Amino acid sequence: MVGRLHRQLKAAIKCHSSERWTEVLPTVLLGIRAAWKEVIDSISADLTYGQPLRLPGEFLTPRTNDDMEDFDADIRQLRQDFQELQPVPAKQVFVRNDGPKQSLQAPYEGPFPVVKRTAKTLTVHIKGKDVVISVDRVKPAYILPGNRDNTVITQTSASPQQPNQGGSATTRSGRRIRFTDRYQAGNP
Secondary structure, three states, X not given: OHHHHHHHXXXXXXXXXXXXXXXXXXXXXXXXXXXXXXXXXXXHHHHHHOOOOOOOHHHOOOOOHHHHHHHHHHHHHHHHHHHXXXXXXXXXXXXXXXXXXXXXXXXXXXXEEEEEEOOOEXXXXXXXXXXXXXXXXXXXXXXXXXXXXXXXXXXXXXXXXXXXXXXXXXXXXXXXXXXXXXXXXXXX
C-alpha cells in the first residue's frame, strides 16, 4: 500500500519540472488528498480529517462567459497546433541516462541536435562535443513549426522506431522480430 503511494507521489513530483521538489510537494500532496478514490468511494481527506478539505478559492470559482470564450479559443489553438504537428526525421533527440539514477532524476536529458546518423548510431552534439550514441539510448524530440520558445513534444514510445520498409524488422544482431497479431501495425 505504501509502495503504491510512493510511486504515485514520485510520478506526480516528476511531472513538475522543478529541481527543488520540496517546493512542489505541498501542491502535489493537496492534489493526492483531494482526489476522489473510487475504491473507498470517498476522498482520503474525508476519512482522515472527518470533513472535506478547504481548497483555495481559485479552484472553485465559477467561470464567466468571457473565461469560457478564452478557454474555447485555447482549445481551438491547441487542436490546430496538433494538426500541424508532423513527424519528421529526428533533428533533435533526448538521450537516456543509463548510469545510476538519483531519486527524482529525469530518465532522459536533452534535447540535443543530431550531427550525423548511421543505421545503429547517432552522432549527437552534447555540451560542445560530438558524442556517438547507440540508437537504443535516444528518443526523438519534435518541435512545433514556428515555435519561438522551443517547446518540445516527445514521441510516446520509450525508444525510436524505424519505419519498416517492406521487409521484416530485425534486431541489432540481425535476428528477425516477429510480433503477435495484436501488435501488428494497422490492427486496432
